[in-house]
Amino acid sequence: MENLSPGKISSAFIKALEKGLVRKEDSAVIFYDLTFLTERLSYLKSCFPSGTLHGLAVKACPLASVMKLTKELGFGVEAASMGEVKLALHLGFKPEMIVYDSPAKTIEELEFALHQGIRLNLDNFSELERVKNEIAKQRKSERAEKRKIERALGQAEMNIPLNSAIRANKSSIGIRINPQIGEGSIQESSVAGEYSKFGVPLRFKKQELINAFMENDFLAGMHLHVGSQGCSLEMLAEGTGRLYDLMLEINSMTLANKGVEQITTFDIGGGLPVSYFSSKKPVEMQDYVKALIHRAPTLFSGRGNETSSKIRLVTEFGRWIYTNPGFTVSRVEYVKHDPGINTAMIHVGADLFVRECLNTRDWLHEYSLLDSRGNLRTGASANLWNLAGPLCFSGDILAKGVSLPEVQEGDHIVIHDTGGYTFSMWSRYNSRFAPRILGYFNEGESFVVLKEREGMEDIIRFWT
Numbered sequence: 451m452e453n454l455s456p457g458k459i460s461s462a463f464i465k466a467l468e469k470g471l472v473r474k475e476d477s478a479v480i481f482y483d484l485t486f487l488t489e490r491l492s493y494l495k496s497c498f499p500s501g502t503l504h505g506l507a508v509k510a511c512p513l514a515s516v517m518k519l520t521k522e523l524g525f526g527v528e529a530a531s532m533g534e535v536k537l538a539l540h541l542g543f544k545p546e547m548i549v550y551d552s553p554a555k556t557i558e559e560l561e562f563a564l565h566q567g568i569r570l571n572l573d574n575f576s577e578l579e580r581v582k583n584e585i586a587k588q589r590k591s592e593r594a595e596k597r598k599i600e601r602a603l604g605q606a607e608m609n610i611p612l613n614s615a616i617r618a619n620k621s622s623i624g625i626r627i628n629p630q631i632g633e634g635s636i637q638e639s640s641v642a643g644e645y646s647k648f649g650v651p652l653r654f655k656k657q658e659l660i661n662a663f664m665e666n667d668f669l670a671g672m673h674l675h676v677g678s679q680g681c682s683l684e685m686l687a688e689g690t691g692r693l694y695d696l697m698l699e700i701n702s703m704t705l706a707n708k709g710v711e712q713i714t715t716f717d718i719g720g721g722l723p724v725s726y727f728s729s730k731k732p733v734e735m736q737d738y739v740k741a742l743i744h745r746a747p748t749l750f751s752g753r754g755n756e757t758s759s760k761i762r763l764v765t766e767f768g769r770w771i772y773t774n775p776g777f778t779v780s781r782v783e784y785v786k787h788d789p790g791i792n793t794a795m796i797h798v799g800a801d802l803f804v805r806e807c808l809n810t811r812d813w814l815h816e817y818s819l820l821d822s823r824g825n826l827r828t829g830a831s832a833n834l835w836n837l838a839g840p841l842c843f844s845g846d847i848l849a850k851g852v853s854l855p856e857v858q859e860g861d862h863i864v865i866h867d868t869g870g871y872t873f874s875m876w877s878r879y880n881s882r883f884a885p886r887i888l889g890y891f892n893e894g895e896s897f898v899v900l901k902e903r904e905g906m907e908d909i910i911r912f913w914t
């Protein structure tokens with residue numbers, strides 16, 4: 451699936467200008483092509499068995515109206531914090547459609563998740579211990595409650611369900627395992643090296659993992675996430691493969707000892723990389739799924755038929771869903787010419803593009819230039835361009851040495867492929883107003899305001 455072309459972006463931007471949606475104060479605007487986004491979503495569904503739960507990573511794009519759209523289309527969420535869990539609940543996601551993944555869950559947060567019946571991926575054995583205690587506590591207090599009701603009604607024993615304990619058991623509980631597959635090309639988004647702050651390392655703790663499953667009947671899921679951008683298809687598939695082998699081993703042990711195959715949920719995480727350059731062929735979801743089927747065939751045995759698969763497959767894609775359908779347009783406020791280099795001062799920098807500004811080697815985008823009316827400028831100026839953000843530190847340079855046509859004040863710089871992990875990482879440094887976010891359908895036939903540009907009240911609320 452390809453990137454949005456400069457021509458398509460220009461035409462959507464012109465339509466937004468014509469409709470008065472880019473106002474004077476909108477020095478920068480973020481756009482989402484919602485038709486493209488929904489195409490991605492249905493393509494994702496078509497690649498996996500129909501019973502798969504696709505928990506889209508909230509951290510990639512927490513826009514409420516976009517999340518609502520994905521909910522209507524039958525998607526769940528992957529939440530990395532209690533804030534994300536509660537946002538999803540607030541937007542009407544059912545608890546069983548929420549996968550809660552934080553590596554630093556407090557006892558209160560675990561209690562809440564268990565009471566609600568939210569899907570949990572535990573990060574480590576200490577967390578497992580907390581959950582075990584919590585379930586025991588819930589069962590005890592529910593039993594006492596049940597006995598109280600029975601006594602009040604003068605009945606010896608009634609079939610009153612143990613509400614939260616039952617829900618706790620339904621709260622599909624899994625454990626995150628680091629398959630130790632190695633790091634991808636971007637260190638800070640690789641989480642399956644020999645060391646990772648996330649999960650239980652498979653090679654170092656295999657026996658403890660087996661014991662954990664044997665000793666805790668409620669532990670019924672496995673979870674992994676190899677990385678977010680920079681990891682090859684082979685790495686991703688092999689990461690799943692290593693856990694799959696362990697799952698087969700544990701399930702045959704629990705079958706022999708307990709009469710059931712205990713692991714019923716397998717969460718492969720997210721991580722499919724996207725292409726930030728139209729000239730670079732992206733990894734196709736279809737090819738990824740083929741590699742997974744090859745390495746872990748029975749995970750997909752229910753393909754097209756929910757009931758025939760014993761394993762509930764869960765995915766947690768973020769970047770692959772949201773990045774390519776989004777782009778950002780910033781007005782050029784000033785132009786500077788220095789010997790050998792030009793600078794375009796624009797209205798987004800490290801506030802919107804934290805990763806890009808702090809690691810200019812690994813996080814790159816394509817850029818285009820539109821004139822003040824949104825028409826595409828072509829050609830190349832004699833000198834290269836730095837795209838400098840508005841913040842008060844010298845590292846606030848979004849891109850260095852970019853080839854662009856001659857830039858003029860009042861033009862617009864387009865930063866391509868900005869739909870994932872940009873606005874969600876917004877920084878408050880220098881108290882800039884977060885930009886307006888527009889969504890559109892059918893190449894700009896209709897628009898919707900996904901989020902309004904911030905005003906003074908937002909800044910005051912944040913700092914007060």
Ligand SMILES: Cc1ncc(COP(=O)(O)O)c(C=O)c1O
Nearest residue numbers: 507675678720721766767768769
């Ligand atoms: C646990 C987990 N799941 C899913 C994701 C989403 O990954 P991606 O956006 O690369 O698909 C991340 C990203 O960091 C993650 O940490």
